[in-house]
Amino acid sequence: MSISLRDRGQTTQDFVVGIGLFILAVAFVFSFLPTMLTPFDSSTSGGQTAQADRIADRVVHEFSGDSSTPTEIEWDDSYETMDTHEFATEFGLRANDKEVAYDRLNVSLQPLNESTTVVGFGSEYDNQSAASSARIVTVEGIEDPEKCEPACRLVVRIW
The missing domain is CATH 1.20.5 (Single alpha-helices involved in coiled-coils or other helix-helix interfaces)
Incomplete structure (x- = not known):
């Protein structure tokens, strides 16, 4: 049917x-x-991430001085008084001759189990989108060394 x-x-x-x-x-x-x-989408480019990584290596290298331990740094307070254009020339960021920096940089030390900043320098970071790189370091020469016991996280942000 x-x-x-x-x-x-x-x-x-x-x-x-x-x-x-x-x-x-x-x-x-x-x-x-x-x-x-x-x-998985990031507003920062791979170039900015590589630049943050390069600056983090440079900061650790410059602050380590003649230390035999590559991750031990002597904190230098002189960077805290620099302006944005001085950072651009010191760390190879983009800037023009009229003392205008196009990239912003923030370097800070944070305890391993917290996100608060112990000491730092550079432009103020206010949770904006930024490329970052971090290193675990032992620190000498900061005002309150107990905050970085046994170590601190050196965070470099660029935007």
């Missing part, structure tokens, strides 16, 4: 509901997909 096309039970309303559900499903996928990829 065969069923004719008139007797099979599919109506125009069934077709409209099916297509409507399909369109809603496609719209949901396209609206949800970008939020799945957002954590």
Whole structure:
């Protein structure tokens, strides 16, 4: 026994509901997909991340002096008085001859289990998007050495 096309039970309303559900499903996928990829999207470039890493290496190297331990640094307070253009010339950031720096730099020491800054220098960092690099260091020459026991995190941010 065969069923004719008139007797099979599919109506125009069934077709409209099916297509409507399909369109809603496609719209949901396209609206949800970008939020799945957002954590992996960064507003900082690979060049900025490499520059932050290079500056962190340079800071550790300059502050280590003649120490036999490469991760032991002697904190230098003279950097705290520098302005933004002096940082640009000292650390190789982009700047022009009119004392305008295009990149901002922040170097800070943070205890290992906290995000508070013990000491630091550079532009004020206010949770804006920035490329960062960190090193674990032991520190001499800071005002409150107990905060960096047994070590501190040297964080370099550039934006």
